[in-house]
Amino acid sequence: MTAQLPGRIGRRTALAGLLALGAAACTSGAGAEGGAETGRAAGFPLELANCEAxxxxxxxxxRIVLLESAPVTTLDGIGVLDRVVSRGGSFPPGYYDEDLFTRIEAIPALSEEIDAAGHLQINQEVVIAQRPDIVLGLPDGITREAMRGAGAEVLVQDVFCGTDGERARFETLYEEIGTYGRIFDRTGEAEDLVAGLQERVSAVARSAEGLRTTTAAALYPSLGGGPLYTYGAGSMVTAQLDALGIENVFADTAERVFEISAEPLLAADPDVLIVLHQGEGDGSDVVEEMIAQDQLSSLRAVTEQSVLPLLFNFCEPASPLVVDGVVRIHEWLHEIEG
Incomplete structure (x- = not known):
C-alpha cells in the first residue's frame, strides 16, 4: 500500500510509535555475546516491536524488497539503498534528484499498479520469489506470516500502526530513522541524517514566523468518484503545519487519516488547501476533479487559488521527504502571500 489510507493498518489496535522505539532499544540477552561471534554485528540478534508484531x-x-516509496530517502541517507533487490509501487521522479532517480529506476519493478485510493496491487508469491530478508511496506494481499515463513520480516511505518491519539511531531521521523539505523547497523549514518534534517526544520520554522496564513487542511481525493480523505493529529501533515505556525483545522481528530464529506470542510473553510496526489504530473488535474466531484468550488481557498497540489510522500508518512515537503509548503506560502 502506497498511500496507506484506512482499511488495514490504520484501523488496527496497535502499539504506539514511541513504545515501538523503546522496544527497539532492547535486544535479546544473546546480543552482547553475539557481537563477539565471528561475522556477527554488535547488537544482533535484534528484536523490536513494530505495530502488533x-x-x-x-x-x-x-536483501530488501521495497513495497512503498517513502523509505527510499531513508535507505539512501544511511547508505543501504543498494540492498534493495526489487520494488513495487509508484516512484515519481518529482521526489528525487536525477542521480537517485536513476538508481531507483535500475531496481527491478515487481508491480507499478496503484488503485484509485493509492493502494499497491501485488501478488504475494512474486514478493516471496525475491528471497527477501526484509520487506518494507504491507500492502493488501501481503501478510507478515507468509513473509516470515519465507525468511523475511515486514517493517511498517510507525505512523501506520496507530498513534493512541498522540499528535505527530518531527521526532516521529527522527525515531523512524533511528529504527532503520539499528536494523541495518548504520546508527552513525542515521544520527548524521537526523542532525541534518533537524537543522532544516529549525531553519524553516524560524523563517515561517512572519507568515499570515493561519489555517490549512490536507486532502487526499480518490479519483473516479471515490471518497475524499483528510488528515488529523496523527499525520505528519500536522507536524509540518505546526512547524510553520499554522493550524490543521482537523487536528482535533486523533486519527491519522479519515474520510470526510464536503460539509465539514466547507464549515472549516481553511485559508489554504494541500491536495496530495500520486503518479506523474503536477496534480492540477487531481485538484480540478476533486473540486468538481465534491462541490468545493465555494471554498475560500479555491476561490482565492490558494490550493497546493503536492506529491503524497512530501507529507506522508515519516521520511526525509516530509522535510522537503515542509520546505515546499513554506516557499509556496511566501509566494501566494506576496
Whole structure:
C-alpha cells in the first residue's frame, strides 16, 4: 500500500510509535555475546516491536524488497539503498534528484499498479520469489506470516500502526530513522541524517514566523468518484503545519487519516488547501476533479487559488521527504502571500 489510507493498518489496535522505539532499544540477552561471534554485528540478534508484531533480526538485512516509496530517502541517507533487490509501487521522479532517480529506476519493478485510493496491487508469491530478508511496506494481499515463513520480516511505518491519539511531531521521523539505523547497523549514518534534517526544520520554522496564513487542511481525493480523505493529529501533515505556525483545522481528530464529506470542510473553510496526489504530473488535474466531484468550488481557498497540489510522500508518512515537503509548503506560502 502506497498511500496507506484506512482499511488495514490504520484501523488496527496497535502499539504506539514511541513504545515501538523503546522496544527497539532492547535486544535479546544473546546480543552482547553475539557481537563477539565471528561475522556477527554488535547488537544482533535484534528484536523490536513494530505495530502488533515483534520483529527479530539475526543480522543486518541484506536483501530488501521495497513495497512503498517513502523509505527510499531513508535507505539512501544511511547508505543501504543498494540492498534493495526489487520494488513495487509508484516512484515519481518529482521526489528525487536525477542521480537517485536513476538508481531507483535500475531496481527491478515487481508491480507499478496503484488503485484509485493509492493502494499497491501485488501478488504475494512474486514478493516471496525475491528471497527477501526484509520487506518494507504491507500492502493488501501481503501478510507478515507468509513473509516470515519465507525468511523475511515486514517493517511498517510507525505512523501506520496507530498513534493512541498522540499528535505527530518531527521526532516521529527522527525515531523512524533511528529504527532503520539499528536494523541495518548504520546508527552513525542515521544520527548524521537526523542532525541534518533537524537543522532544516529549525531553519524553516524560524523563517515561517512572519507568515499570515493561519489555517490549512490536507486532502487526499480518490479519483473516479471515490471518497475524499483528510488528515488529523496523527499525520505528519500536522507536524509540518505546526512547524510553520499554522493550524490543521482537523487536528482535533486523533486519527491519522479519515474520510470526510464536503460539509465539514466547507464549515472549516481553511485559508489554504494541500491536495496530495500520486503518479506523474503536477496534480492540477487531481485538484480540478476533486473540486468538481465534491462541490468545493465555494471554498475560500479555491476561490482565492490558494490550493497546493503536492506529491503524497512530501507529507506522508515519516521520511526525509516530509522535510522537503515542509520546505515546499513554506516557499509556496511566501509566494501566494506576496
Amino acid at each position: 515483534t520483529l527479530r533480526f539475526e543480522s543486518p538485512p541484506e
